[in-house]
Amino acid sequence: MIWFQFxxxxxxxxxxxxxxxxxxxxxxxxxVLGTLIGFTLGVLRTSGNRLVSRVIGLxxxxxxxxxxxxQIFLIFFILPEFGVELDAxxxxxxxxxxxxxxxxxxxxxxxxxxxxxxxVEAALASGLSQWQRMRQVVLPQAMRVSLPPLVGQYVLxxxxxxxxxxxxxxxxxxxxxxxxxxxxxxLLVFAIVGIGYFVVCYPxxxxxxxxxxxxxxxxxxxxx
Amino acid sequence: xxxxxxxxxxxxxxxxxxxGFVATLWLSIVSFAGALxxxxxxxxxxxxxxxxxxxxxxxxxxxxxxxxLLAQLYFLYFGLPRLGMVLPELFVGILALSLNSxxxxxxxxxxxxxxxxxxxxxxxxxxxxxxxxxMRLVILPQAIRVTIPPLLGxxxxxxxxxxxxxxxxxxxxxxxxxxxxxDRFMPAEGFITTAACYLLLYYGLKxxxxxxxxxxxxxxxxxxx
Amino acid sequence: MIEFRGVNKWFGAxxxxxxxxxxxxxxxxxxxxxxxxxxxxxxxxxxxxxETIKDGRLVVDGQRLGDRATNMTELRTEIGFVxxxxxxxxxxxxxxxxxxxxxxxxxxxxxxxxxAGREMLAKVGLAEKFNAYPAELSGGQQQxxxxxxxxxxxxxxxxxxxPTSALDPEMISEVLxxxxxxxxxxxxxxxxxxxxxxxxxxxxxxxxxxxxxxVETGTPEEFFSDPKTDRSRAFLSKILRH
Numbered sequence: 001m002i003w004f005q006f007x008x009x010x011x012x013x014x015x016x017x018x019x020x021x022x023x024x025x026x027x028x029x030x031x032v033l034g035t036l037i038g039f040t041l042g043v044l045r046t047s048g049n050r051l052v053s054r055v056i057g058l059x060x061x062x063x064x065x066x067x068x069x070x071q072i073f074l075i076f077f078i079l080p081e082f083g084v085e086l087d088a089x090x091x092x093x094x095x096x097x098x099x100x101x102x103x104x105x106x107x108x109x110x111x112x113x114x115x116x117x118x119x120v121e122a123a124l125a126s127g128l129s130q131w132q133r134m135r136q137v138v139l140p141q142a143m144r145v146s147l148p149p150l151v152g153q154y155v156l157x158x159x160x161x162x163x164x165x166x167x168x169x170x171x172x173x174x175x176x177x178x179x180x181x182x183x184x185x186x187l188l189v190f191a192i193v194g195i196g197y198f199v200v201c202y203p204x205x206x207x208x209x210x211x212x213x214x215x216x217x218x219x220x221x222x223x224x
Numbered sequence: 225x226x227x228x229x230x231x232x233x234x235x236x237x238x239x240x241x242x243x244g245f246v247a248t249l250w251l252s253i254v255s256f257a258g259a260l261x262x263x264x265x266x267x268x269x270x271x272x273x274x275x276x277x278x279x280x281x282x283x284x285x286x287x288x289x290x291x292x293l294l295a296q297l298y299f300l301y302f303g304l305p306r307l308g309m310v311l312p313e314l315f316v317g318i319l320a321l322s323l324n325s326x327x328x329x330x331x332x333x334x335x336x337x338x339x340x341x342x343x344x345x346x347x348x349x350x351x352x353x354x355x356x357x358x359m360r361l362v363i364l365p366q367a368i369r370v371t372i373p374p375l376l377g378x379x380x381x382x383x384x385x386x387x388x389x390x391x392x393x394x395x396x397x398x399x400x401x402x403x404x405x406x407d408r409f410m411p412a413e414g415f416i417t418t419a420a421c422y423l424l425l426y427y428g429l430k431x432x433x434x435x436x437x438x439x440x441x442x443x444x445x446x447x448x449x
Numbered sequence: 450m451i452e453f454r455g456v457n458k459w460f461g462a463x464x465x466x467x468x469x470x471x472x473x474x475x476x477x478x479x480x481x482x483x484x485x486x487x488x489x490x491x492x493x494x495x496x497x498x499x500e501t502i503k504d505g506r507l508v509v510d511g512q513r514l515g516d517r518a519t520n521m522t523e524l525r526t527e528i529g530f531v532x533x534x535x536x537x538x539x540x541x542x543x544x545x546x547x548x549x550x551x552x553x554x555x556x557x558x559x560x561x562x563x564x565a566g567r568e569m570l571a572k573v574g575l576a577e578k579f580n581a582y583p584a585e586l587s588g589g590q591q592q593x594x595x596x597x598x599x600x601x602x603x604x605x606x607x608x609x610x611x612p613t614s615a616l617d618p619e620m621i622s623e624v625l626x627x628x629x630x631x632x633x634x635x636x637x638x639x640x641x642x643x644x645x646x647x648x649x650x651x652x653x654x655x656x657x658x659x660x661x662x663x664v665e666t667g668t669p670e671e672f673f674s675d676p677k678t679d680r681s682r683a684f685l686s687k688i689l690r691h
Contacts (some may be wrong), residue, residue, distance in 0.1 A: 063424030064380075067387030067417045070398055074419065077411030155290070162292035166391055173295050186302020194291040194299065201290040347536035349604060350497055351550035352526035361549060365540050 005183050012179045014124075019175030020196055027158045027172060027200075030093050034100020034157070035150075041101060043109025043134065043185055056105065063102040068163050071095050076167045092164035099160060103153050111146030112138055139165040155201045162197070172196050237404045245421050251314065251396060252383045253335030257319035259306055260375075260383065262326025267333040281330070287427045288327035294388055296320055301392045308333050317389035332378060336371035337363060369440045376433035383425050451496055452604060452636045458491065463485070465491050467662040469580065470507070473528035475605075478638045480648040483658035485686055489641045490533075492658065493608045496589045496639070497528045510596060510605055526554055529599025533611040535591045537583040537598070539594045539691040544579040547598045562601070569597040590618030593627050600631070607631060643688055645673065656683045 045056045063071070076091040076096075086094075115138050123133040165174035176193035180186050234241075237355035269281035288296070297320040304311060313321075340363050348358035401418030404410040451473040457553070458466035465488045473479050481489045494500040496509055499520045507514045510527055538544050547566040551557045557565075570579060573593040583591055592612055599607060609628065613621045625647050632638055632651040648655055648669045655672040657665040659680050665672065676682045 014362065027433070052347065061426070061430075062419075065384075065423040067384040067398065067422060069387045069390070070401070070419050070422065073402075073405070073411065077405065077415065081412060121402045152418075157440035162294045163388070165294070166290055169272060171299070176298060180298070180302045184302075185306055186304075187306050190299035190303060191293055193295050194287070197292060197295060198290045199286065202286065205286065205290055341536075343532060343534050344538065346499055346530075347532065349499060350528070350530035350532075351526060351598070352522050352524075352554045354522055355549065357553055361553060364634055366538075369540065397469035427641070 003183070004176070005185050005188070007161055008183050009188070011181070012175070012183075013111060014173050016172075016192075016196070019170055019172040022169060022171040023158070023161055023173075023196075026089075026092055026096060026161045026164060026169070028097035029155060029156075030100055030161070031092075031154055032098040034134055035104055037097065037101035038104025039108055041105040042112065045105060045109045046112045060102050060106060063099060067164055068099060068160050071099065072164060072167055079205070088164075088167045088169045092161075092169050095164065096157065096161055100157050103156075104150065107149045107153060108142065109148050109176075110149075111142035111144075113168075114145045115141045144215065148208050148212040151211060155204045155208070158204075159197065229412055230410060233404070233408055233410055234417050237400070237413075240403065241397070241400045241417060241421070244395065245396040247395055248383065248386055248397040248421075248424070251318055251321075251389070251394075252379070255318045255325065255386065256382055258318065258322030259325035259329050259378075262322055263329025263333055266326060266330035267337075270330060270334060271337065271429075279398050285327045285330055288324055293320065293324050293385055296324055296389070297388055297392060313389075313392045313394045315436055316388070317392060317394045320416075320442060321382060321386060321389075324385070328378055328381070329375065332374045333367070333371055335374075336367035339370055340366050372440060373433050373437040376429055376436060380426055380429045383429070384422065387422070450477070451639065452506070452508045452512060453492075454506040454508075455502050456495070456507055458495065458500065459503055465661050466495070467660070469663055471663055471666075473637060473639060474634045475637050477560065477654070478632045478636075478640070478652045479654045479656060480616045480652040481639060481641045481656045481658060482643055482645075482648075482684070483664075484622055486660075487658040488661040490610050493639050493641055496606075496608055497525050497530050499530070500683075525549075526602055527605045529596075529602060529604040529607040531592070531595050531599060531607070531609045531612045533615050535583070535588070535595045535615070537591055537594055540564050542580050542582055543575060543594045544585070546594055547601045548581070550598070551601050564598075564602055569601050570594070572600075572602055572630075573597045574623070578690065580626065581681070587620060588616045589623045590623045592616065592620075594623075596631070604636075606637045606639070609638065611641050611643075613644060645669075645688065649673065657684065659684070 041056055045053050051164065072091065072095045073097050076088065079086055079091070119137055119141065120133060123137040128136060155198075161171060162173040165171050165177065168174070170178070172193055176189050180189045183189060265282045266285060269277040270285070272278050297317065300316050300320050301313070304316065344362055344366065345358060348362045353361065386396060387398040389396055390402060393399065397418055401414040403414070404417070405414030407413075451471075453469045453471045456466055456469040457464070467488075469492065483489050491500055495502050495507060495514070496516060499685060502515065509524060512519045514521075514524075523569060537543075537547065541549060544563065544566050548559070548562040551565070553561060553563040554558055554560075555644070567576075572574065574598060575590060575593055575597070577588065578586060581677055586594065591666055595610075612628070613624050616624065621644070627684075628638075628640070628647065629651055631632060640647070640652070652669050654666055655669050657672065657676075657678075657680075664676050665681050667677070672681070673685070676685055
């Protein structure tokens, strides 16, 4: 019995590899896009324009306040009503990028706000332009604060990519779901799926931890 | 376009959506209570010096944090019957949510305890308190204060995560929206209404978190929602 | 009352206490001074076991530290410790701060502990601040609450770890006055401080430490007017220049 299951599991090996590839592709594309958009929006959010900041704030609340699953359904089923034809992969990328941009925007904005006003004043006093102040003084310091949560956020987003299996994309989780229909051993199948995610996510978790420790060491905080 | 947006259908489905809303609410409350219990136990294990308790707790927390909730949910949903435990979907869902959020709550509580300065511990030691007395009288009262806002943040995460339970056909809010969407081919009506209901819960919990942070004089929740 | 004999301590490779031999008699007030990093804080932190010693003998109130028979928790109730950074409990009022240990460690009745606590707070000049939280008090007031917190345990020994170095200059004297009062009532005290006025006024002995070793001991009179070693002369000239 176990041997038979094992054999059909090995038979599912190409499928599993495709699933892993899909998960990695989905995560990688939307992380890159999300980071670019999130950075831009984060800088805009703290630029001092009230209206822009409000609009971004509202969008963030809408994204943070609703389940990702519902967001995917909205994008996948409702955008076509506006005449936008989407396949599941594009819908998944849009949903994940949107989610990533939202969280990264907040992380970057928090990083920028954490830079003491004295730094901006010093830059002002030495005659740097707004762009120079941002690029030379504020962003480098903000990045140091933002980096650990940013890496942590990447882990969350890779995990969230599993939810796109709900619209039929054959990612790692969907592969597990398909295999378990043929090999009725949920513990084994989803333990293997879990290992797949673990292999991708755990190094990032360790990296985030290391960055965080280095940060607090640099700031001279007491380690307990 | 959405010019045919049908409020009539939404009103027609209001009882179903209402039931879904109530179901999401109470299953979130039950799961959060479960998660608190799991979190407290894990955190207590993690703070021990003995590796016998510390190591399993750490491994559990890492395993939960490095894998998606959906995979954990399917692990239990397809796996438990294998162990001879055939449980109702609702129960499996609550179990998965509790076990998942518990790992995050353990880390929140631990961060709260470690945020208490060394001097506080030493003041307790110097006045002759035992470990239990220091925990009870000095550390925990201060740690709980800084823990409440992030715990409310975790509650927001849990409410949103509960939407995944619709994928193992638990009748809750997202499931109700799906039914409306597929019965009447009206995805807009179904999912926008669903989203609005979640936003209601989100804004409620968020204001609670902000208010509690103000009352307790600690900084508000971070970005992990 | 306190007896160090050949005590050594390392932090990793750093030899922070070198062969310390020193004793403090009952009712004696000893001031410990020396440059920063000389090991003076570590020395008094060893006495109530906040730090552990590597070898040598340390006997406090007739009990040897590190001995299995010695109950540290019990011994600590006999030793008051005043921190540089006060370490008041921020979630408790002044009165709750001073009654917490008497109620839970000494197991004194709450009403009794509270009346003793009020009396003690009044004695350090904080009669109107019973219900104030630490955040509402000035540094000097917080440190006086911290001293009252120790005194409420009726300790046999009081240790002070640089009690005035975190304070604004104008608040130092209010804390020193309280400490002088405690000394004059006959408390056994060890005080790490650079306040030489305090040392002259109440100390029977001054201990000068440098690089983890006791370099010189003497009466305040001898030490200040006629330091015996180059190191203590250099140290004194730096302090007195202020």
